[in-house]
Amino acid sequence: MSEDNIIEVENLVKKFGNFTANDNLTFTVKKSEIFGFLGANGAGKTTAIKILCGILFPTSGNVIVAGFDIYKERNIIKQNIGYMSQGFSLYEDLTVKENIEFYAGIYGVKRKEIKIRLDELVDKLQIHDLKNKFVKDLPLGWKQKIAFSVAIFHKPKIVFLDEPTSGVDPITRRQFWDLIYEAVESGITVFVTTHYMDEAEYCDRISIMVDGKIDAMGTPTELKTMYKAKNMDEVFVKLARKQTEEIK
Amino acid sequence: MKRFRAFLNKEFLHIFRDVRTMMILFLIPVFQVLIFGYVIKNEVKDAKVAVLDFSGDAMTAALVSKLDAANDIEIVKTFSSYDQIEASFRANEIKAAIVFENNFAEKFNSKKTVDLQIILDASDPNLANLLNSYISAIANNYAQDKNIGAAKINVSVEPRMLYNENLSSAYMFVPGTMALILMVITALMSSISIVKEKEMGTMEILLVSPLKPIQIIFGKLAPYAILSIINAVSIIIIGNLIFGVPVLGSPLLLLFVSFVFILMALSLGLLVSNIANSQQVAMFISMFGLLLPTMLLSGFIFPIKNMPLALQYFSYIIPAKYFLTALKSIMLKGLGISYIWKEVTILILMTIAFIGISIKKFKIRLDS
Incomplete structure (x- = not known):
């Protein structure tokens, strides 16, 4: 494994019965980059992310995350990653503070350290009046920002974001990306899936998945040049068109 | 261990914060014993x-x-x-x-x-x-x-009702209610609490975390085990103080048998949570698959020997039947472990079987 890579995937295959969700994926993610994992719904993004997080076993292929093997060293990997799912996954009947303390607790962050980081976070997000509120009483945008802060609270090497911005308005989405940039600055690698093409522009590199295969990979500029497109949306449309022509 | 404590802490927050859960846990058991004890009577009085x-x-x-x-x-x-x-x-x-x-x-x-x-x-x-x-x-x-004094004295049969000389119905209802309540709290509540995590999507987060699956399951079940024990003890105390239902046998053995039954109910809860994907389904399965049989087929309300043959056979797979037999043996007859080891063994075997099926189902789900 090269020094610069934090994720290395080689010939990853995941089958559910006859259905192939991930068809021979090979890609790498570099340290401290934002890697966008794009694709339509059902293209196999979530399956891949679940394999990288260690909650699904691949059918075949080599996967190395944060320097550890997905088959043998899942437990060490889990300590080194953060995960935020589509549903934001905070406990609605707990307060913001309790949610943070809980997640920090199960990741083994020390009590003293939790207190320090919690105070920092409260200052950073300006949530002094929100921290003792129940999550169910928060607006969606806040839930999402707090869920992200929770996912990186234990200072993981990589954070996996599975469609973190679905259902949120564009302004909140923009604010959310500010948080992501901040995390990257502190050295965290961000692996994000999305189907918003404008968000793809914010990524350092992207891979586009179609029907379980990676169809294109590169920086947004590279892809736009390659497909002679003005923006990522056009790249995506052209890719999809190519796909249909191939079928014909 | 620290991680597990954080998890347990969260579970208790869930429980203590939800009014409905608290009612089911602490009010319903008391009411149920009182209702069954006072209202449903099948003894002759005036x-x-x-x-x-x-x-x-x-x-x-x-x-x-x-x-x-x-x-x-x-x-x-x-x-x-x-x-x-x-x-x-x-x-x-x-x-x-x-x-x-x-x-x-x-x-x-x-x-x-x-x-x-x-x-x-x-x-x-x-x-x-x-x-x-x-x-x-x-x-x-x-x-x-x-x-008396006559030449020929007719022999008359004089029945004596052993273990429950007054044919007091509380003697029947207190053990029965205990089985019912332990079943509700442990199986129903624990399955709902696990399914809720699945429904909310938080289960995924837990699985991604360094917590081991066994810790997650144990952390979900342990609070209900603790609360059930508290409930079992309070039911026995209410039964004793208000209805005079005795505990003739060893209280420790009684607690042990109750704990075995609680473990069995928890393993059932785990199984239900594996089958159900929504809280409603979990509740439905618990109500009709667990509570009704416990009430109707365990011998709690209707004597098993009065049932149609098919139902009599069916009652053999109702865990509460064995629990009730063991409970009555300890509480009313004062018998020791040597008399109820069969019931206890069956309950333990059932627990192992339910856990085995759950693990198997869980593995299948992870693979697909």
Whole structure:
């Protein structure tokens, strides 16, 4: 494994019965980059992310995350990653503070350290009046920002974001990306899936998945040049068109 | 261990914060024991009885006063014709009527045999049966007393109800309620709490975290195990203080058996949570698959030997049946482990089986 890579995937295959969700994926993610994992719904993004997080076993292929093997060293990997799912996954009947303390607790962050980081976070997000509120009483945008802060609270090497911005308005989405940039600055690698093409522009590199295969990979500029497109949306449309022509 | 504590802490927050959960955990058990104890009674108490006396001699008078003196019977009417009995039954004034034939004393003294008719309102069959045996017993008793010194003494059967001498229904309902409540709290509540994590998507987050699956499951189940033990103890105490249900056997053994049953119920809860994908489904399965059989087929309310054969066989797979047998043996008969090891073993085997199936299902889900 090269020094610069934090994720290395080689010939990853995941089958559910006859259905192939991930068809021979090979890609790498570099340290401290934002890697966008794009694709339509059902293209196999979530399956891949679940394999990288260690909650699904691949059918075949080599996967190395944060320097550890997905088959043998899942437990060490889990300590080194953060995960935020589509549903934001905070406990609605707990307060913001309790949610943070809980997640920090199960990741083994020390009590003293939790207190320090919690105070920092409260200052950073300006949530002094929100921290003792129940999550169910928060607006969606806040839930999402707090869920992200929770996912990186234990200072993981990589954070996996599975469609973190679905259902949120564009302004909140923009604010959310500010948080992501901040995390990257502190050295965290961000692996994000999305189907918003404008968000793809914010990524350092992207891979586009179609029907379980990676169809294109590169920086947004590279892809736009390659497909002679003005923006990522056009790249995506052209890719999809190519796909249909191939079928014909 | 610290991680696990953080998890346990969260579980208790969920429980203590939800009013509904708290009600189910702490109010319903108390109410249920009180309701079952006070309202549902199948013992005779001050049953109203009428007398139709065609004889009217000293012997019938003595017998009537003897009946009236009995604790559970009250002679409220004296009739002179059968028609009046009928009318009184219809008006729901009496539960039974006793008819003495004419020349009662004379026939008794000369022939040593005389007829006494008991007419019962069998629209309440339990009560009718009880009254029947009760009145017969008093009459036989009296006849025997009168026979003392006579040449031939009739042998009469005198039943003695062992372990529950007063046929008190609380003796039946307290163990039954305990089985029911432990089943509700452990199986129903724990399965709902696990399914809720699946439904909210938080289960994924937990699985991604360094917590081991076994820690997650244990952390989900442990609070309910602890609360169930508290409930079991409080039910026994309520039963003892209010209804006088004794604990003749070892309290430690009683706790142990209760704990085995709780583990069994938890493993069922785990199984339900594996099958169900929404809280509603979990509740539905728990209600109809676990609670109703516990109530109806365990011998709690209806005696198993009165059931149709098919249901009798079916009752063998109802865990509460074994728990009830063991409970009654310890509480009412004061028996030790050597008498109930079979029931305990069956409960443990059931627990292992349910956990085994759950693990297998869980693995299949992870693979696909």
